[in-house]
Amino acid sequence: xxxxxxxxxxxxxxxxxxxxxxxxxxxxxxxxxxxxxxxxxxxxxxxxxxxxxxxxxxxxxxxxxxxxxxxxxxxxxxxxxxxxxxxxxxxxxxxxxxxxxxxxxxxxxxxxxxxxxxxxxxxxxxxxxxxxxxxxxxxxxxxxxxxxxxxxxxxxxxxxxxxxxxxxx
Amino acid sequence: xxxxxxxxxxxxxxxxxxxxxxxxxxxxxxxxxxxxxxxxxxxxxxxxxxxxxxxxxxxxxxxxxxxxxxxxxxxxxxxxxxxxxxxxxxxxxxxxxxxxxxxxxxxxxxxxxxxxxxxxxxxxxxxxxxxxxxxxxxxxxxxxxxxxxxxxxxxxxxxxxxxxxxxxxxxxxxxxxxxxxxxxxxxxxxxxxxxxxxxxxxxxxxxxxxxxxxxxxxxxxxxxxxxxxxxxxxxxxxxxxxxxxxxxxxxxxxxxxxxxxxxxxxxxxxxxxxxxxxxxxxxxxxxxxxxxxxxxxxxxxxxxxxxxxxxxxxxxxxxxxxxxxxxxxxxxxxxxxxxxxxxxxxxxxxxxxxxxxxxxxxxxxxxxxxxxxxxxxxxxxxxxxxxxxxxxxxxxxxxxxxxxxxxxxxxxxxxxxxxxxxxxxxxxxxxxxxxxxxxxxxxxxxxxxxxxxxxxxxxxxxxxxxxxxxxxxxxxxxxxxxxxxxxxxxxxxxxxxxxxxxxxxxxxxxxxxxxxxxxxxxxxxxxxxxxxxxxxxxxxxxxxxxxxxxxxxxx
Numbered sequence: 001x002x003x004x005x006x007x008x009x010x011x012x013x014x015x016x017x018x019x020x021x022x023x024x025x026x027x028x029x030x031x032x033x034x035x036x037x038x039x040x041x042x043x044x045x046x047x048x049x050x051x052x053x054x055x056x057x058x059x060x061x062x063x064x065x066x067x068x069x070x071x072x073x074x075x076x077x078x079x080x081x082x083x084x085x086x087x088x089x090x091x092x093x094x095x096x097x098x099x100x101x102x103x104x105x106x107x108x109x110x111x112x113x114x115x116x117x118x119x120x121x122x123x124x125x126x127x128x129x130x131x132x133x134x135x136x137x138x139x140x141x142x143x144x145x146x147x148x149x150x151x152x153x154x155x156x157x158x159x160x161x162x163x164x165x166x167x168x169x
Numbered sequence: 170x171x172x173x174x175x176x177x178x179x180x181x182x183x184x185x186x187x188x189x190x191x192x193x194x195x196x197x198x199x200x201x202x203x204x205x206x207x208x209x210x211x212x213x214x215x216x217x218x219x220x221x222x223x224x225x226x227x228x229x230x231x232x233x234x235x236x237x238x239x240x241x242x243x244x245x246x247x248x249x250x251x252x253x254x255x256x257x258x259x260x261x262x263x264x265x266x267x268x269x270x271x272x273x274x275x276x277x278x279x280x281x282x283x284x285x286x287x288x289x290x291x292x293x294x295x296x297x298x299x300x301x302x303x304x305x306x307x308x309x310x311x312x313x314x315x316x317x318x319x320x321x322x323x324x325x326x327x328x329x330x331x332x333x334x335x336x337x338x339x340x341x342x343x344x345x346x347x348x349x350x351x352x353x354x355x356x357x358x359x360x361x362x363x364x365x366x367x368x369x370x371x372x373x374x375x376x377x378x379x380x381x382x383x384x385x386x387x388x389x390x391x392x393x394x395x396x397x398x399x400x401x402x403x404x405x406x407x408x409x410x411x412x413x414x415x416x417x418x419x420x421x422x423x424x425x426x427x428x429x430x431x432x433x434x435x436x437x438x439x440x441x442x443x444x445x446x447x448x449x450x451x452x453x454x455x456x457x458x459x460x461x462x463x464x465x466x467x468x469x470x471x472x473x474x475x476x477x478x479x480x481x482x483x484x485x486x487x488x489x490x491x492x493x494x495x496x497x498x499x500x501x502x503x504x505x506x507x508x509x510x511x512x513x514x515x516x517x518x519x520x521x522x523x524x525x526x527x528x529x530x531x532x533x534x535x536x537x538x539x540x541x542x543x544x545x546x547x548x549x550x551x552x553x554x555x556x557x558x559x560x561x562x563x564x565x566x567x568x569x570x571x572x573x574x575x576x577x578x579x580x581x582x583x584x585x586x587x588x589x590x591x592x593x594x595x596x597x598x599x600x601x602x603x604x605x606x607x608x609x610x611x612x613x614x615x616x617x618x619x620x621x622x623x624x625x626x627x628x629x630x631x632x633x634x635x636x637x638x639x640x641x642x643x644x645x646x647x648x649x650x651x652x653x654x655x656x657x658x659x660x661x662x663x664x665x666x667x668x669x670x671x672x673x674x675x676x677x678x679x680x681x682x683x684x685x686x687x688x689x690x691x692x693x694x695x696x697x698x699x700x701x702x703x704x705x706x707x708x709x710x711x712x713x714x715x716x717x718x719x720x721x722x723x724x
Contacts (some may be wrong), residue, residue, distance in 0.1 A: 016288065016300075023292055057475070064472030070297045070317060 002053045006085065007072040007079045009048045009065065010163045016019055019046055020069055028062050029055050034087075034130075045093055047163070049155050051130070075111035076163045078155045085155040089126040089133045089140070095167030097120060110136045114117070121146060129153075129168060170342070174304045175200035175335040178268060179208045181311040186346045187239050189213045189230065189591055191223035191584075195281060197270030199334040203616070215619060217584065218611035220247050224254020225609070226591075227585025228263050233546050233589040234570045234641020235383070236338045237264040237318045244271045245283030248329075249290065253578055253688070255325045256294040260575025262379060264323035266314050267291075268546070273333040274302065288329050296324040310343075316347035322470040323383055352384070353553040354494055355467060356484030363465045364498030370439030372507045373399040376422060376451075379406030379469060379574070380444015380488055382567045387411055389492035390443065396496060398504045400511055402430035404445045406574040411563035423451040424709045425556040428521065428720060429514035435459050436510070440695070442487050447477035448575070457714035464549075467491050489536065521707070521720045528676045529704050530628060533693035534561035536676060537598070537626060540683045546571060547598040548586035549649035550605030551579045554636035556705040557597060558600045580608030585613060587621050596622040596687055603653060604633045610662070613644065616692035617667040624686040624696040627659055630701045638704055642722070663694040672695040 011017045018037055022084055027033055033051040040047050045147065053064075066072050078085065094101060095118065107114070109125050116123035130153055137148065157163070172180065178201050192214060194202045204215045222243045227238030240257075242251050248269040271277065272284045286300045287631060296317050299310045307330065314326040329372050343705040355362070365371060375394055381387065381403075388411060394401050403410065411418060420427035422434050433439060440462045447452070452458040455478060466473070466480035467488055474483030484491060489675040523531045534557050541547070548571040549555040555572055564570055570688060571589055573581040582599045583606070590597035592648045606627055616623050633651040640648055663670035669686075672693050673679040686693035707720045 019289070027293055060213060061472065061476060064474075064476075068296075068470070068472060 002055060004051060004053045005059050006049065006051050006083070006153060007071070008018045008076045008078055008108075008155055008163055009050065009066060011046050012073060013044055013046045016072055017046065017152075018048065020071060021066065024051065024062060024065050024069070025050070028058060028065070028104045030058070030062060033106060034150070036152045036154050038154070041138045048129055051153055074163050076156065076157065083155045083157050085129055085153050086127055087130050087133050087153045088151045089136065090115070090123060091126070091137065091140060091145065092121055092123045092147040093140060094146055095122050096144065103140070106139050111134070121125045170340065171338055172341045173204070174307050174336065174337050174339075175264070176207070176334070177205040177307050177339070177341050178311065178330060179204040179212060180341060180343065181308045182239060183208065183211050184343045184346065185312065185315045186236070187212065189215060190239040190605045191215045191226040191230070191588065192242055193217060193219055193220045193223055193243070193247060195247045195270065195277040197244035197272060197332050198241060198247070198335075200332065201241060201268070201270065201330070208343045209531055211216050215240075215587075215615065217615045218249035219609070221254050221580070222584040222587075222609055222612040222615060224251045224265075224267065225257065225581050226588035227253060227265055227267075228258045228581075229548060229571055229585030229588030230592040231258070231263045231588075231591040232267055232585070233568050235264070235568065237266050237315055238588060238638060239266050239334050241268045241426055242270075243283065244287070245270060245285045248285055250583070252294070253582070255291055255327065255574045256327040256614065257573050257578045258582055259296075261573065262323050262383065263325070264318040265325035266311070266318055267325060267327040267424065267617060269327065269329050270335065270598050271300075271329050271331045274331050275333070277331065286416030287327065291327050294325070295327050298327040298329065300329045301331065301334050304401060307334060308341055312347050314343065319347070320350040322380070326432050326600040333338065335575065352469070352487030352490055354490035355484035357494070358482045359482065360491060360494045363484065364495055366463050366465060367397055367439060367441065368500045368502070371504060372436060372438045372510075373397050373433050373504070374439070375401040375441045375443065376403065376434055376445055377401065377407045377410060377443040378404040378445025379410075381407060382408045384444060384469065384488035386443070386489040386492050387567060389414070389489055389496060392496045393441070393492055393499065395504050397499050398508070399441070400402035400433055402434055404425070404448065404451050404574070405559050405572060407445065407470045408559055408572075409570035410567050410714060412565050413563040419515075421559050423535040424453065425560065425705050425707065427560065428518035428707050429511060429717065431715050432514045437462045440464050441493070442480075444468060446473045446623055449477075452478060453709045453717075454714040457716070464715055468634055472610040478611065523706070528674065528679060528697070528699065530557040530699055532676050533626070533628060533699065536679050536683060537600070538563050539680070540687055541598070542595070544593060545569065546586070546593055547600060548572065548582040548589055549599070550582040551577045551601050552581035552605055553638065553703065553705050554600055554605070554628040557628075579605040583609045583612040583616075586618055586623055588618070590621050590623055591619075596624065599623060599625045601625065601627055602634060603627060603629045603631065603641055603657075603659070606659075607657075613663060613668055613692060620691050622690050623692045624683065625663075625692060627694060627696050628699050629659065629696055630703065631655075632701045634701070634703065635700070635705070641702070642719075659694060659696040663692070668692040668694055670696065672696045672698070674698055
């Protein structure tokens with residue numbers, strides 16, 4: 001049974017490192033649902049957060065293989081229990097006087113902010129966990145969606161633990 | 170001292186203890202070759218006929234010694250010609266450092282002449298690779314490459330050095346050779362658990378692979394086998410790790426393994442896997458493999474544990490150190506019933522053994538056995554001859570059977586034999602087939618030029634025998650493209666290269682030819698005709714389990 005996993009990978013900040021990490025997903029034929037790469041508190045490291053679905057055994061294989069990359073410093077598997085996770089959505093909708101009010105009401109319920117507003121279009125910004133963003137997009141399908149862009153998840157462990165405390169042996 | 174990048178490459182190789190490198194010059198490594206000229210008294214460069222041959226030679230050098238093999242190639246086609254050789258080393262965990270030239274940094278990404286993204290191409294077939302962007306990083310990058318190649322599970326590492334880096338100068342100070350990351354034993358508590366599992370076993374079986382030689386754990390293995398009264402078998406990569414004649418050793422296991430060995434493993438209730446990875450050629454149908462067995466798996470690479478078959482006791486750690494502890498924790502045991510059962514398997518194997526007189530494949534291998542010395546390295550290519558060699562040849566020292574296991578690279582043997590000869594100084598042997606030999610026979614030129622004492626035993630059946638065997642058994646004898654209707658005269662061909670050669674059509678002639686070949690201090694090819702319908706037996710049919718083993722064909 002496929003399950004969805006979120007894995008944070010702390011890597012050495014070298015060119016090509018994203019390629020090395022994603023290549024491991026390709027080789028094991030994992031489809032990446034979303035991925036973020038960002039700077040960290042140290043210029044020596046980057047952080048890659050990946051969401052993907054798969055079987056537990058193959059997921060473990062993947063994590064074991066990632067650990068073998070010299071550029072990978074540490075790996076954390078994150079879930080709702082041990083981490084806080086957010087994603088950012090930008091959604092562009094047709095600005096139609098007939099639907100404008102309903103869109104505004106839904107946007108309020110999701111604490112969405114209007115970041116661009118023209119005669120023909122509205123761009124809303126939502127920050128929430130991935131499931132809530134899915135729900136919001138689903139609601140908006142009742143109206144005319146022009147374009148969507150979402151960042152993929154960023155995730156940090158709850159409490160004082162950090163990814164750098166788990167080091168690559 | 171202030172040196173050019175090219176000089177730093179050569180000095181760093183010397184510093185790392187490298188004495189012989191294999192390679193082929195070209196436009197983007199011309200500066201490195203100039204430095205090789207300068208340092209030729211300290212570092213021997215062996216020019217091969219093709220970069221693939223150089224890569225296999227570096228591989229053979231490494232397999233025979235455990236030290237990293239080094240290969241140098243130019244950019245573009247030079248680099249891509251290394252790919253099969255690097256992949257071969259990767260799949261068999263052989264330490265190798267490949268150094269490629271590339272176009273100047275300013276031209277990178279412009280598709281300039283002979284530019285290729287070799288770090289991109291070799292990403293999945295190296296432990297790691299480097300593109301050197303600054304001459305100040307060059308020496309440390311090469312050091313790091315050596316350290317990685319020999320640390321943990323060994324493997325190939327590639328360093329791509331653009332031309333401007335070879336020309337640029339910077340300070341260089343020699344350093345001591347890289348030492349591998351310190352080996353560590355598996356966790357104590359896990360070793361104790363595994364020992365308890367072994368103590369409860371009635372039919373223990375030890376299965377080892379190439380990791381045994383990498384870790385140098387032969388003594389510990391034999392101590393364990395003795396203490397718990399277990400038979401031993403190996404994957405193809407494990408051949409020559411322990412003496413073939415050891416009374417507890419049942420031989421090779423798997424698709425073409427020895428009957429008693431495969432059957433004992435399949436019927437075992439506790440398989441102790443050491444530095445091996447349960448490849449599909451070892452297990453056959455995994456869902457039916459050794460259903461009654463608990464599996465204890467020790468490997469230095471944690472990702473191998475439960476990768477192919479679930480391990481009840483998976484332990485990541487160095488084999489030697491882990492086995493030392495394990496041997497202490499297991500209780501001495503005797504399993505007379507299990508030994509009797511195994512004796513029955515062995516007599517069954519004996520009954521099915523090919524005992525036809527004359528120049529059969531097994532007969533040829535036994536003839537070769539009579540000429541092998543304790544330290545003779547034997548390389549093979551890939552196919553039927555490889556399996557006959559693996560099944561029949563006898564070894565007394567580790568690192569003396571060199572064969573492409575994981576990748577199954579036809580054309581591996583010629584380069585590997587040259588590398589192994591140069592590494593050991595011993596008269597080397599290549600067992601090959603006419604199909605495989607046809608792939609990289611150009612390296613005969615290298616063997617002649619370098620005066621390599623090398624016996625090439627060519628089992629010539631005029632067909633691609635292994636594929637033909639499958640076609641006979643599973644494809645209604647549709648011999649699609651496996652009949653080599655070539656007119657190659659291998660004796661004349663070898664002579665044209667400057668080697669000695671003769672034909673052997675009988676067992677007696679082969680024996681005499683082998684005597685002459687081992688006397689000759691250079692490459693000596695023996696063209697040995699065998700039947701085109703010889704089979705490698707036993708055989709697991711594709712997708713079959715050990716219960717479906719074919720031990721006899723026809724009458």
